[in-house]
Amino acid sequence: ALRGGLAERARAAAVGEKTSRISALNQVAVAISSTLGWQELLDRIMRSGIALTGSSAACLAFYDNDTHSFGKWHTQGLSDSFIENMSFRPGGLADKTLETGEFILSNDRPESEYKLSKLTRNEGIKCFLCLPFISQTQPLGVLYLYRKDRDTFLPEEIELLTTFSHLAAIAAENTRMHSKTVKQASTDALTGLLNRRAFDEHMQTEQQRAQRYDKAFSLMMLDIDHFKKVNDTYGHVAGDEALKTLA
Numbered sequence: 001a002l003r004g005g006l007a008e009r010a011r012a013a014a015v016g017e018k019t020s021r022i023s024a025l026n027q028v029a030v031a032i033s034s035t036l037g038w039q040e041l042l043d044r045i046m047r048s049g050i051a052l053t054g055s056s057a058a059c060l061a062f063y064d065n066d067t068h069s070f071g072k073w074h075t076q077g078l079s080d081s082f083i084e085n086m087s088f089r090p091g092g093l094a095d096k097t098l099e100t101g102e103f104i105l106s107n108d109r110p111e112s113e114y115k116l117s118k119l120t121r122n123e124g125i126k127c128f129l130c131l132p133f134i135s136q137t138q139p140l141g142v143l144y145l146y147r148k149d150r151d152t153f154l155p156e157e158i159e160l161l162t163t164f165s166h167l168a169a170i171a172a173e174n175t176r177m178h179s180k181t182v183k184q185a186s187t188d189a190l191t192g193l194l195n196r197r198a199f200d201e202h203m204q205t206e207q208q209r210a211q212r213y214d215k216a217f218s219l220m221m222l223d224i225d226h227f228k229k230v231n232d233t234y235g236h237v238a239g240d241e242a243l244k245t246l247a
Helices: 003-035 037-052 082-083 093-100 118-122 155-186 196-213 227-235 237-245
Strands: 057-064 069-076 102-106 127-134 139-147
Touching: 003 118, 003 155, 037 057, 037 069, 037 139, 037 155, 069 139, 093 102, 093 127, 093 139, 102 227, 155 196, 155 237, 227 237
Parallel strands: none
Antiparallel strands: 057 069, 057 139, 102 127, 127 139
């Protein structure tokens, strides 16, 4: 009877822990999907990843498909010295994570295939997890979570963070697409300048500001002399280049 009671309490504790993890993940999913600001979203992703498993720091590194390298990264909880010396060498751990779509755990345990670097040890980090940051459409980069309290992540923590990374990548892709759509709706595709609709909105704002403060404002108009002649003589491609140069 005693053994049965202990087993029942253990099962109840396990169910409670799993329920708690699912609840935490749901809260994270809502949090990272509730904002459209890019920088705010990245901050939330890293804060949430740290909070989920009690990690000490995080890094989001984005992959540039044009240069085939990690060109931009955002960090939280890491020292300036560590950030200044961070690098993502070709064929390194981040590349392998992105290529395989599988997480990589790094620590200094004897059986570990991926040992910590001197830079990481000097930071006081005992282990880190590198997770693929992949949306529904494409790989975006990798997500790092660092620990200073112990030298590994538990299997259930890795499972939780894997799901979290996927949800966060979808939120990041959605935010990126939304920003792109908003920009396309208000800018001219050729020059990148604000279009007529956006210009009218800005003009109205400036008129109201001038009236409110009783100030005059000026409007400067620029034109390309003999622009039709440029197109007729050199072609419309050259005309486009002239417009972009002036813009």
